[in-house]
Amino acid sequence: MKPVKITEGVYSLRVNHFNRHQFDSLIPLPEGTSYNAYLVKGAEKTALLDSADPEKAEVLFSYLKEEKKIDYIVSHHAEQDHSGSIPQVLARYPQAKVVTNPKCKEFLMTHLHLPADKFIEVKDGETLSLGGKTLEFLYMPWVHWPETMVTYLREEKCLFSCDFFGSHLATGELFSEAHQVYVPMKRYYAEIMMPFRSNIKNHLEKLAKYDISFIAPSHGPVHNDAKFIMDIYKDWAVSEPHNKVLVAYISMHGSTYLLVNRLISRLQEAGVCVEKINLDQFDEGRVAMALVDAATVVIGTPTVLTGPHPKAVYAAHLANLLRPKTKFVSVVGSFGWGGRAVETIAGLIPNLKAEVLKPVMVKGLPTEADLKQVDELAALIVEKHKGFRSGS
Ligand code: FEO
Numbered sequence: 001m002k003p004v005k006i007t008e009g010v011y012s013l014r015v016n017h018f019n020r021h022q023f024d025s026l027i028p029l030p031e032g033t034s035y036n037a038y039l040v041k042g043a044e045k046t047a048l049l050d051s052a053d054p055e056k057a058e059v060l061f062s063y064l065k066e067e068k069k070i071d072y073i074v075s076h077h078a079e080q081d082h083s084g085s086i087p088q089v090l091a092r093y094p095q096a097k098v099v100t101n102p103k104c105k106e107f108l109m110t111h112l113h114l115p116a117d118k119f120i121e122v123k124d125g126e127t128l129s130l131g132g133k134t135l136e137f138l139y140m141p142w143v144h145w146p147e148t149m150v151t152y153l154r155e156e157k158c159l160f161s162c163d164f165f166g167s168h169l170a171t172g173e174l175f176s177e178a179h180q181v182y183v184p185m186k187r188y189y190a191e192i193m194m195p196f197r198s199n200i201k202n203h204l205e206k207l208a209k210y211d212i213s214f215i216a217p218s219h220g221p222v223h224n225d226a227k228f229i230m231d232i233y234k235d236w237a238v239s240e241p242h243n244k245v246l247v248a249y250i251s252m253h254g255s256t257y258l259l260v261n262r263l264i265s266r267l268q269e270a271g272v273c274v275e276k277i278n279l280d281q282f283d284e285g286r287v288a289m290a291l292v293d294a295a296t297v298v299i300g301t302p303t304v305l306t307g308p309h310p311k312a313v314y315a316a317h318l319a320n321l322l323r324p325k326t327k328f329v330s331v332v333g334s335f336g337w338g339g340r341a342v343e344t345i346a347g348l349i350p351n352l353k354a355e356v357l358k359p360v361m362v363k364g365l366p367t368e369a370d371l372k373q374v375d376e377l378a379a380l381i382v383e384k385h386k387g388f389r390s391g392s
Helices: 054-063 086-092 102-112 178-207 226-237 255-269 284-293 312-322 341-348 368-384
Strands: 004-007 008-019 033-041 046-049 071-076 099-101 119-121 127-129 135-140 149-153 158-162 214-217 244-251 273-278 293-299 328-335 360-363
Touching: 008 054, 008 214, 033 054, 054 086, 071 086, 086 284, 099 368, 102 119, 102 284, 102 293, 127 244, 178 226, 178 284, 178 312, 214 226, 226 284, 244 255, 244 284, 244 312, 255 293, 255 328, 255 360, 255 368, 273 284, 284 293, 284 312, 293 312, 293 341, 312 341, 328 341, 328 368, 360 368
Parallel strands: 046 071, 071 099, 099 119, 158 214, 244 273, 244 293, 293 328, 328 360
Antiparallel strands: 004 008, 008 033, 033 046, 127 135, 135 149, 149 158
16 A cells, blocks of 8 residues: 655555444444545654554555654554554564643553553644644543544644544545535444543634635545534534424334324424434434534433333433533333333433423323324424424
8 A cells, every 4th residue: 555645744654444344343334434634744753653453464564664763653543443453563673652631641651561661652732843844732521532632733734633523434446525425423422432522612713713725634535624523513513403303213012103193294394303212223423413513402212111211211221421512302102000111211311401392101002192292392392492403
């Protein structure tokens, strides 16, 4: 493999992993992923920015086969998909030093057992000259771990953003196209970044003063339209949610399904966008993406023994972990002889700072009177959504 030039002295060493199907044993990867390292060559020094997942180290080394000297390995983030091959890079280039912040150094020593004398520590805002190429290090905690930082290459206006602005998308295209990258970026944001929305808002403000021509993330293609990328992140992380309801449901004998269908019909008749997800077999990423901009979440669940269906419990727990912008929540469902489905769901979502709208739990097969309660819930949601933008 040959390094791919992005701009003067800056090269992409992208390691595509087309057939990886899951990340963290949790996140589905419908379009694979990539681990992106970059090479920055100054007049005097050469820096490698991040490495690759050790499972694909041989691809990284195929890019480096002509590279006689690496002076610095900049480590933005200690998670192993980017740092895992650093021990092998150090073995190949024993004179190289790992440049990172003190917390990342601690994590790298913990997770990879790197010796302390291999590091150069940098402060927030500190610079390192490679000779005509100036790396400026910016701390960006919580995109994705507390030690994460990014690098701004001043002369080329290139932001090496690590996980920030990434996408799980294996592709041979160097640069992203909006139509190609929007959904993978939204999926990535939803699964990885959404829990840190308040940090993202601050980081976007911190980056606003930088003139950025390229955003080179650690996953997916390079972005050469930085404004578009920053704007969609602002929409997802900062703006108000949309006139949209996520209805995540499961039904055992059809009663909950009747309630869900009635609710969806009434909402759609009133012009509300609805994302309907059957939890029987579901893609966590689809739920996460819907949570990015849905103003309301309704869980549809039958009662199993004394509580909600376990798959509804999982979906509620997932929503709680991801901390979306949700404004309203409710529950609809059916029971045979009682139970605490609503109370259990409500107790699972303390991180959602949402108003709970009156649930509709009915005994057995819904009657016309039960369906009228669903109509009232739909009408309340429509009322609460007044002023929210339409959107999908
Ligand atoms: Fe792509 Fe948080 O590592």
